[in-house]
Amino acid sequence: MSKIALFALGNALIDQEFQVSDDFLATQNLQKGTMQLADGEAQTRLYTNLQASQTYKGQASGGSAANTTVAFSALGGRAFYGCRVGHDELGQTYLDGLNEAGIFTAQQSISEGVTGTCMVLITPDTERTMHTYLGITAELSVDQIDFQPLEQAQWLYIEGYLSTSDTARHAVAKAREIAKANDVKIALSLSDPAMVQYARAGLTELLADGVDLLFCNEQEALMFTETADLDAALAVLLENNQNVVITLGAKGALVASQNEKIHVEGRKVKAVDTNGAGDAFAGAFLYAIHQGSNLEQAAELAILISSEVVAQFGPRLAIEKYARLQQSIELDLA
Template sequence: MATVDLFAIGNALIDQEFKVSDEFLAEQNLQKGTMQLTDGETQAQLFQNLQNSQVYKGQASGGSAANTTVAFSALGGSAFYGCRVGNDELGSVYLDGLNDAGILTSKKSISEGVTGTCMVLVSPDSERTMHTYLGITAELTDSQIDFESLKTAKWLYIEGYLSTSDSARVAVQQARQIAKDNQVKIALTLSDPAMVQYARTGLEELLDDGVDLLFCNEQEAVMYTQTETIEAALAALKSLAKTVVITLGAEGALVATAEEHIQVAGRKVTAVDTNGAGDAFSGAFLYALNAGKDLQTAAELAILISSQVVAQFGPRLAVADYPKLLKQLEVESV
């Protein structure tokens, strides 16, 4: 298998996006801004309710770590994505989409079952609320992941959503050990406040004895560390990661290591849909670090890319847009 810069493991989900009202979220008993797991029957009923009363915005291949990997690859990095899809039409659509974006996948990812789906509900304040039926990706195991290219990768990237799956956590432990044996750096994202609230033990297992790079947003940081301020949360998280990145929405991001503490301002855009913004941030940040850029530049690129994701519907930009934004930042920095 070809050598890659980034080896990522995550869920494989097809997103169905809708513009919804706050009243609809309340009627469906959904907590705004979080991800809720469900079964296939409940998912089908919600989909019907959405079609009957809300505004459909389209379908897109999603999955948190996959969105990150797309951003990384589109900016110029090489990447592999380990996941599990069903042997159905959506599974083919999903893997073909990754391959079209230049990302390597494995036939091991395909197995009997139904590909997962995520109803992405975008409220008037642009916040995304997710209702997820994991399908076969809930049963992701090491058997669906070809670890060969991890041995020569620069980074292993793990999404926190895997914390809910016993078998996926076992696969992550194997990946972590391979990474350690081959001096591959490890990055992880906490992914969602719901993971911190309901799957904390799983997240702790994914983090294990620490990582090189940890991504989270302000809410996740405070919740996970059980602190009351972002400063206290940052101090606590530095014991878990060599580099901690806390995204602050429109306010930008905080980046901290043992030696540096940087705050980078956000960019003003008209927010449309926050789905995928944090994922794009992580992909751009990882790309910049892998390209030898400093933390300040990495954060600036990540904020630029993620701000453009927020300004549109869908979790990803067109592949051609990522290098254009990279060039824009280079011009601005002259």
């Protein structure tokens, strides 16, 4: 395998996306804007109800860190994705989709079990709510991960959704150990307000002694730090992390290091679906940093890419569109 720049760890899920009403969320007892874990039977019941009364928008290979990795790769970076899928049709479809996007995977990602699925529910206000059956990805462990590419990577990227799994947290700990031994920088995303609310201890374990780059949105930042405003939240996050990016939706992003704090304005688009926007932001930001951009330039590219994701249904753009968007703005790349 050729040397890669980004080594990412995350869940492997096949997304089924639906347009739904707010009333439907209420009748299904789903909390808007968060991710809820469920067993296979609950997932099947919800899927049946969705097919009977809501609007189906399509299927896509998902997973938060996978979406980030696709954006990084489509912009021109070489990337590897460590995950776990079942020995079934959906599992092979998932890995094939990553490979077609130019992302390296390992055959040891395949194991006995059922590939996870996620019902992505988009309400009229474009907010996304997720109902997830993790399947075998809930048992991601060191056995499914080929750590060799990590030794020569530039970045290790970790999704916060792994905080709910004991075996995945152990795998992340090993990845962090390898990264530190080989001077690989570490980035992590808090991923979801539900992870902050229900898996705080797991997130704290994933963060360990801090990371080089932390991604979160405004709600996650305030919840995780238990503060009332962004300045206070940022101060807390910078105590243990070298760089922090707080996405602000249409208002853009707040990016900060130990020495500077910058607000980068958002971009006006007609929002359709927020699913995957934060993931795309992280992938574009990491790519720009990898290419030598400063924090502000990286945020500009990330906002451009993520705003285009918001303007369509689905968590990823067509592969060729990432490069076209990159070419449409001026970046001081090394």
